[in-house]
Amino acid sequence: MINTYQTSLAPPPVPPRLSRSQPILIPAPLPSKGHSKPLIRFLVGVLVVHLFLSLAAALYLYLRHQKEDSVRSEEKGLTSSRTSSLLSEKRGKSTKASAHMVIVNKRTRPNRSSGYLEWDIKASVRKHINYYETSWLTILRPGQYYVYSSVTFSKGDPVRPLVSRVQLRKDKDGQATVAMQASCYLKSGNSSTPNMCTATQGGLITLVEGNQLSVWVDNLSLVDYLNTATTFGMYNVEDS
Template identity: 50%
Template sequence: MINTYHSSLAPPPVPPRQTGSHQVLIPAPYPSKGHSKTLVRFLVGVALLHLFLSVGGFIYLYLRDEKETSATFTEGKPEGKAAARSAAPSQEALAHLVVDNETAKKSISGYLQWDFNHSNLTHINPFLKSWLTILKPGNYQVYSRVTFTNGDTKGHRTIPLTSRVKLKMSMTGEEKVVMTAYCHLDMHRGPETIPGMCTATQGEFIRLEKGNQLSVWVQDLSLVDYDKEATTFGMYKLP
């Protein structure tokens, strides 16, 4: 009998033949346990070294900054008890004025003028030639010393000479007297009057606000002793 049945399926592929040039993959051997331990120890050592260097660098920078800060703070300052005696805060407002010896020639208003180029001012501003402007509000110790002399002038002065500290609340504010002092000038020896001197000294605690202005007025500018140690004006802010 003739088989007439035909299948549409293709025959299975023939496997390739192995030749001498065919490469066989051989798996690489795993690293030994001893090699792994050495690598781990090396990495741990590097990490610890980095940690120690970081901590050491931080400590060095911290100590250096502390030393520089301490040196800056103490530079030029006395130590021990001397430092305690000079504990007045250098950054507080203060003024110590040197009188201008040309005041009598320049001023006709009775206000003393000051040599601001040779005066000490901290957080207080000069205004014109006679006034000081407050920049920091607070309680101030204000002082004034005006020395009068009659020189070679003749005649008797039966009334005392006057020195006043005046205050303005602002640049254009009204003036008011906050301190007054007197002194007698003439000295008598028999029927004659000899040259004499007297000093009107005053000091007061005054509450001052920002923008307030202070000045010193005298009765007769021509009788003022313009020595810088004899006639002064100043103030300092209390802590």
């Protein structure tokens, strides 16, 4: 007997049981507005602190830069002041009045007996001191001067001593007075060996502008006119 209920088709699926519950996907709810406010406040606070720190750092750098510039300016000012002081001191030393006069080299002795010695202006050295008629030196800057003279005599005088005098007068029209005097001894008479002596003097004299000085001798014919033997000069030691 043939079984007519068998077939080659697969059996139908078993329906799900009603007792097992299936998971249902539900979307997560969005965060509420109340929870986002603290986050916003925190971010705003961070930005404010960052801005404050940036401003503080900028202010600190600016003040430090200003301080360094001030220190540099002060150091530069001190350096300039010291340099100016040294230059002024050096300038003051280099511009002090001075003179060194050498006598005119004469081959023939003058016929005049007494008078003022004449100086070789071109061969002499002067700084801030003028001359008048080749015999007088004129003071241009007041102060205390060291004045010196060295007069060499090559012949003796049987009557008068060999004397040189530094003469001082107020100005070119003033009366001359003796400021310094020196003498030397030289035996007179004919001798196979030439004799010479030098009257040397020097001292401090306070002078004012316009004062004039020169060297006077009693007998010009007895002076040695070699320019290294007879000189006259002065230099300022203290400006007034």
